[in-house]
Amino acid sequence: MTRWPEPALVSKLEDPSLNTVDMTVNIGPQHPATHGVFRMVLTIDGEMVVDCEPYIGYLHRGLEKLSENNDYRQAMGYWDRTDYLAGMACEAAYCYAVEKISGVTVPERAEYIRVIMAELSRINSHFMFLGAFGADVGSFGTSFVYAWRERERIYDFFEEVAGDRMFPTYIKIGGVAMDLPDNFESRVRWLLGSINQGLEDLDGLLTGNEIFVERCRDLAPMTAERAIALGITGPVLRATGIPWDIRKAEPYGVYDRLKFDIPVGRQGDIFDRFFVRLSEMYQSTRIIEQCLDQMPGGLVLNPDLPKTLRIDNAEAYFRYEGTKGEYGVYAMARGGNKPYRMKLRSPSFCNLSALREMVVGTYVADAIIILGSLDIVLGEVDK
Amino acid sequence: MTFGDPFFGYSWLDAIIRVVIVVLVMTVFVMYWTYGERKLVARMQMRLGPMRTGPYGLLQAIADSLKLIAKEDIRPAAADRWVFEFAPYLTFIPVLMVLAVLPFAQDWGVRNLSMGLFYVFAVLGLNIVGIMMAGLGSGNKFALLGGVRAAGQMVSYEIPLVMSLLSVAMIAGTLDLDAIAAMQHYRPFILLQPLAFLIFFTAMLSELHRAPFDIPVAESEISGGYFVEYSGIRWSMFQLTEYASMIAWSVFGSVIFLGGWEYPKGGDWGWGWQLTLTLIKSVVWIAAIIWVRTTVPRLRIDQLMAFCWKVLLPLALVQLLMNGFILVYDWPQELLFVTSGLGAALLVGIIIARAIRRPKKTSGLVGTYRQVQGTPV
Numbered sequence: 227m228t229r230w231p232e233p234a235l236v237s238k239l240e241d242p243s244l245n246t247v248d249m250t251v252n253i254g255p256q257h258p259a260t261h262g263v264f265r266m267v268l269t270i271d272g273e274m275v276v277d278c279e280p281y282i283g284y285l286h287r288g289l290e291k292l293s294e295n296n297d298y299r300q301a302m303g304y305w306d307r308t309d310y311l312a313g314m315a316c317e318a319a320y321c322y323a324v325e326k327i328s329g330v331t332v333p334e335r336a337e338y339i340r341v342i343m344a345e346l347s348r349i350n351s352h353f354m355f356l357g358a359f360g361a362d363v364g365s366f367g368t369s370f371v372y373a374w375r376e377r378e379r380i381y382d383f384f385e386e387v388a389g390d391r392m393f394p395t396y397i398k399i400g401g402v403a404m405d406l407p408d409n410f411e412s413r414v415r416w417l418l419g420s421i422n423q424g425l426e427d428l429d430g431l432l433t434g435n436e437i438f439v440e441r442c443r444d445l446a447p448m449t450a451e452r453a454i455a456l457g458i459t460g461p462v463l464r465a466t467g468i469p470w471d472i473r474k475a476e477p478y479g480v481y482d483r484l485k486f487d488i489p490v491g492r493q494g495d496i497f498d499r500f501f502v503r504l505s506e507m508y509q510s511t512r513i514i515e516q517c518l519d520q521m522p523g524g525l526v527l528n529p530d531l532p533k534t535l536r537i538d539n540a541e542a543y544f545r546y547e548g549t550k551g552e553y554g555v556y557a558m559a560r561g562g563n564k565p566y567r568m569k570l571r572s573p574s575f576c577n578l579s580a581l582r583e584m585v586v587g588t589y590v591a592d593a594i595i596i597l598g599s600l601d602i603v604l605g606e607v608d609k
Numbered sequence: 610m611t612f613g614d615p616f617f618g619y620s621w622l623d624a625i626i627r628v629v630i631v632v633l634v635m636t637v638f639v640m641y642w643t644y645g646e647r648k649l650v651a652r653m654q655m656r657l658g659p660m661r662t663g664p665y666g667l668l669q670a671i672a673d674s675l676k677l678i679a680k681e682d683i684r685p686a687a688a689d690r691w692v693f694e695f696a697p698y699l700t701f702i703p704v705l706m707v708l709a710v711l712p713f714a715q716d717w718g719v720r721n722l723s724m725g726l727f728y729v730f731a732v733l734g735l736n737i738v739g740i741m742m743a744g745l746g747s748g749n750k751f752a753l754l755g756g757v758r759a760a761g762q763m764v765s766y767e768i769p770l771v772m773s774l775l776s777v778a779m780i781a782g783t784l785d786l787d788a789i790a791a792m793q794h795y796r797p798f799i800l801l802q803p804l805a806f807l808i809f810f811t812a813m814l815s816e817l818h819r820a821p822f823d824i825p826v827a828e829s830e831i832s833g834g835y836f837v838e839y840s841g842i843r844w845s846m847f848q849l850t851e852y853a854s855m856i857a858w859s860v861f862g863s864v865i866f867l868g869g870w871e872y873p874k875g876g877d878w879g880w881g882w883q884l885t886l887t888l889i890k891s892v893v894w895i896a897a898i899i900w901v902r903t904t905v906p907r908l909r910i911d912q913l914m915a916f917c918w919k920v921l922l923p924l925a926l927v928q929l930l931m932n933g934f935i936l937v938y939d940w941p942q943e944l945l946f947v948t949s950g951l952g953a954a955l956l957v958g959i960i961i962a963r964a965i966r967r968p969k970k971t972s973g974l975v976g977t978y979r980q981v982q983g984t985p986v
Contacts, residue, residue, distance in 0.1 A: 232727075239874045247752060249895065250750075251750050251751070251754070252750075257832060258828055258829050258832055273754075273758075296636060359907065362827055362829050363829075363906040363907060363908040364818055364820065364821070364823065364827060364829060364906040364907025365820075365903075365904070365905065365907075366902055366903055367651065367654065368654050368903050368904065371654040371655055372654075372655070375655060428913050430906070431831075432906075435904075435905060435906065436960060437821050437905050437906050437907070437908055438905075438906045440908075440912060441906060441909060441912075442907070490964055553934075589909055589910065589911065590754070590830060590831075591824070591827065591830050591907070591909045591910065592909065594829055
């Protein structure tokens with residue numbers, strides 16, 4: 227195993243006879259703060275972190291290889307298990323990529339449905355972040371339960387629409403699996419009201435809290451240049467001040483018809499990341515409202531789809547604004563009904579690469595919330 | 610017979626009977642207070658709390674106790690055997706010793722010491738030894754971190770705590786807890802010393818490892834801290850300690866600042882009302898602790914220390930000095946309230962002034978999409 231280069235030591239006493247011995251603390255894979263099966267080995271000098279070595283792979287399921295062994299329709303079931311907090315968004319990304327190489331068109335109504343589902347997934351995932359981050363900072367589960375109420379409602383709604391809560395496989399190549407229930411619009415509007423209420427609650431609980439702000443402000447700031455150099459995307463990048471959002475930069479679906487702002491931070495510290503995510507959720511509710519207003523009638527699935535989708539030589543890279551950042555799907559076909567190669571550029575994995583340089587030199591307690599602020603999902607990191 | 614007289618005429622028999630009563634009542638109270646806390650926290654978190662065992666989950670406390678007693682007592686191979694096994698007792702015994710001097714009503718206590726106040730914080734300071742032993746003896750790094758954190762934190766916060774108690778003791782002119790309570794017949798000391806009360810409450814939270822000072826037992830960082838390796842009955846000893854000391858601190862604090870069994874009308878209406886007063890005050894006190902716990906996140910260890918040494922301690926010292934001037938030169942007692950009130954206003958003002966610098970609304974940072982030079986847009 228290759229070791230990281232030795233970092234600058236943080237606090238060594240002047241008198242060498244009083245020097246302390248560094249201690250190695252293993253945090254994870256079973257630890258309340260690691261959000262899944264992530265493991266980081268911290269070398270600590272008292273309370274200061276001297277080194278941090280992340281270990282991943284505990285949740286590796288061979289998504290890419292599995293996709294090659296299933297046809298295009300079947301493979302989708304593995305993709306919503308990457309970012310399992312936003313299954314709908316991952317399915318949409320996969321479908322967009324396959325549609326890009328196959329040239330299958332999607333009815334307009336289905337595009338709107340996809341946007342609504344993806345934005346609800348984004349809200350869902352960010353709620354998870356807010357709740358878990360509050361718990362990381364130490365608010366004894368209150369933020370967690372507040373977030374959970376809205377998440378339950380969103381999952382209930384997914385169940386009504388698609389028949390499944392977390393992994394609905396609702397979005398299909400060429401559209402979505404079935405049309406929406408009759409009371410859809412009133413249901414979504416009620417849901418948006420509830421989400422806004424939950425956001426207000428969490429905003430009041432965390433953003434206004436002196437201790438919370440004190441813990442997060444000016445901690446692990448990241449410059450825009452460094453973030454770009456590390457390939458960081460999503461809210462973590464936007465917190466550094468760069469309004470890079472694929473929904474605006476390379477609009478897919480019907481995003482070019484929708485009005486929304488990109489929240490950006492000022493200095494890329496932990497608080498900005500939190501703030502950007504919170505603001506993004508308000509923007510997502512805006513997007514969903516516009517979708518409800520604009521949504522046309524008609525089919526939700528392309529009627530000209532062949533029974534078995536066969537794609538000749540083609541390859542494409544589709545970038546999708548996932549909940550954690552740029553969710554890139556590289557699809558390659560060499561004939562037949564199965565993909566020749568599928569590749570996931572997972573945002574959590576790339577964002578995680580910034581962990582070590584942010585953690586070194588902080589306190590143990592800070593290391594936990596820095597990890598929390600990156601908002602990784604292990605299903606996506608380990609694929 | 611009043612309750613000040615010894616039962617059955619023998620002093621030693623009387624002491625044993627009183628100790629047994631206090632310990633039994635305390636254990637049952639602790640058992641049910643865990644239930645009360647869970648219900649209260651659940652209420653604040655939009656949950657129901659325990660509902661399945663008995664009506665409204667009322668038997669949950671008993672089920673939990675039985676489970677803990679029946680559970681296997683595991684000692685890790687890396688643990689230092691004797692240190693590990695004696696640590697829970699050493700944390701628990703000081704709390705029991707404190708219960709011996711607390712006045713629950715006039716003359717209702719095991720014994721009333723003329724140095725009661727001094728005795729309480731002298732003895733409560735001892736349970737740090739048990740916590741350190743648990744941290745060192747467990748052979749676990751999380752436990753070690755928790756033990757070291759607890760040591761630093763509890764030793765630091767004891768100083769402002771003692772200072773705030775001293776300022777009350779100066780006014781009362783005695784260390785006798787019964788006498789201090791009896792002095793608050795017309796007005797509780799919180800009205801004379803609001804700053805001391807704030808400092809006491811904050812430092813008490815820290816001594817109890819309660820949020821926002823639950824750094825030694827931080828679940829999300831060191832997964833439970835010094836008692837991470839304990840299980841079964843030994844773990845429940847730590848739990849019992851935590852709740853018993855919470856009760857001890859709340860009775861103690863309400864005697865010092867809220868008038869204990871005396872205010873209002875305690876001396877006039879008899880022991881039934883006095884016991885009710887003690888019960889109400891301590892329950893409200895503990896509920897406040899839990900309310901804080903569910904609301905605020907955790908401080909970091911350096912922020913915790915800075916708050917103690919840079920804010921609480923100077924304020925406590927200044928108050929002590931002002932009290933000295935007022936009492937020595939025999940200035941009117943209202944000045945006590947004025948100076949301490951100013952200090953309290955300063956403390957609250959510092960916090961509010963820091964708080965208003967933060968962004969108020971989430972919309973503050975929302976920018977519209979724009980092209981930024983030198984970025985990959």
